Amino acid sequence: MPRQQDTATASRQQGAATTPRQQGAVATSHPRVAAARSSTLTLAKALNAGLRTAMDDDPRVVVMGEDVGRLGGVFRITDGLLADFGEERVIDTPLAESAIIGTAIGLAMRGFRPVCEIQFDGFVYPAFDQIVTQLAKMYYRTRGRVRLPVTVRIPCGGGIGAVEHHSESPEAYFCHTAGLKVVACSNPVDAHTMIRQAVATDDPVIFFEPKRRYWDKAEVTTGLPLSAAAPLHVSRVVRPGDDATLVAYGPMVRTCLDAAAVMAEEGRELEVIDLRTLSPLNLSPVFASVRRTGRLVVVHEAPSNVSLSAEIAARVTEKAFYSLEAPVLRVTGYDTPYPPSRLEERYLPDVDRVLDAVDRSFSY
Numbered sequence: 567m568p569r570q571q572d573t574a575t576a577s578r579q580q581g582a583a584t585t586p587r588q589q590g591a592v593a594t595s596h597p598r599v600a601a602a603r604s605s606t607l608t609l610a611k612a613l614n615a616g617l618r619t620a621m622d623d624d625p626r627v628v629v630m631g632e633d634v635g636r637l638g639g640v641f642r643i644t645d646g647l648l649a650d651f652g653e654e655r656v657i658d659t660p661l662a663e664s665a666i667i668g669t670a671i672g673l674a675m676r677g678f679r680p681v682c683e684i685q686f687d688g689f690v691y692p693a694f695d696q697i698v699t700q701l702a703k704m705y706y707r708t709r710g711r712v713r714l715p716v717t718v719r720i721p722c723g724g725g726i727g728a729v730e731h732h733s734e735s736p737e738a739y740f741c742h743t744a745g746l747k748v749v750a751c752s753n754p755v756d757a758h759t760m761i762r763q764a765v766a767t768d769d770p771v772i773f774f775e776p777k778r779r780y781w782d783k784a785e786v787t788t789g790l791p792l793s794a795a796a797p798l799h800v801s802r803v804v805r806p807g808d809d810a811t812l813v814a815y816g817p818m819v820r821t822c823l824d825a826a827a828v829m830a831e832e833g834r835e836l837e838v839i840d841l842r843t844l845s846p847l848n849l850s851p852v853f854a855s856v857r858r859t860g861r862l863v864v865v866h867e868a869p870s871n872v873s874l875s876a877e878i879a880a881r882v883t884e885k886a887f888y889s890l891e892a893p894v895l896r897v898t899g900y901d902t903p904y905p906p907s908r909l910e911e912r913y914l915p916d917v918d919r920v921l922d923a924v925d926r927s928f929s930y
Contacts, residue, residue: 631683725778
């Protein structure tokens with residue numbers, strides 16, 4: 567009977583409202599008070615520490631994905647979280663990326679702040695429909711009444727000698743999708759703060775992690791409030807210089823820093839800019855740098871066709887054309903699928919390819 571169905575529905579809703587999980591969804595966030603301390607961390611450990619802090623600070627944060635609980639993630643980014651926060655907040659999911667994102671959307675609509683892990687970049691495509699048609703559009707569809715604070719973590723790029731589907735660079739797809747924020751960390755310090763900032767953001771965030779840099783180490787200060795960190799959506803000059811500008815993000819930032827070190831030995835100082843956020847792009851530091859150096863080389867692993875480097879080149883041409891002393895040059899992956907591991911070194915940009923582009927820029 568319809569009346570019985572309504573009664574049953576009401577009973578389920580009343581019961582759902584009193585479950586511990588739902589109580590956590592509406593709980594007020596009470597950030598912990600922790601003393602700041604510095605230690606040497608890998609990028610992977612810095613992400614782990616950032617997630618742990620986010621979960622400590624806000625009981626609404628839940629982590630979910632394939633093998634994130636008992637295994638601690640393939641790259642051990644979520645190692646130890648299950649033991650500390652329990653199965654209610656660290657959820658091992660089936661091997662179904664679309665279901666992971668769909669479940670996260672539902673949780674976000676109920677007040678949670680899900681952090682989803684896509685195990686490898688090539689596995690994100692089954693979730694593409696949920697991300698593009700639901701996650702990205704819900705805020706606009708509801709005229710701002712529904713916000714989805716979902717963070718989607720994606721290990722990206724090559725450099726680890728992986729098999730097919732385990733090394734890709736899908737960032738351009740998501741940068742082209744209105745309604746998503748897309749960020750890419752490049753070092754342990756940024757990894758720690760940026761993951762916390764992403765989780766605290768009220769909008770959906772695609773968070774790219776450079777898997778070949780997971781083992782890079784740096785001195786990381788934990789326990790600081792987010793107010794002490796640089797804003798999430800701001801590009802950063804990571805090496806100053808006056809002769810030419812290198813722009814990169816994610817795994818290629820270190821490659822550009824290595825190239826700049828080589829050029830310094832030859833008497834030329836290259837400025838290196840880490841984009842950090844890919845959508846929305848913050849190119850003001852790039853425009854300022856190009857107006858000073860007159861030369862720009864953009865570097866990323868993804869193919870060059872319809873890519874971020876193409877967008878950056880177009881915008882620099884619009885905003886700083888009369889400052890350019892050479893065409894904007896790009897060093898990218900090739901317009902082919904990521905190759906098998908044995909051919910990876912021939913596909914990925916390296917220091918020599920970056921230096922070649924810089925030399926060509928100086929030849930004009």
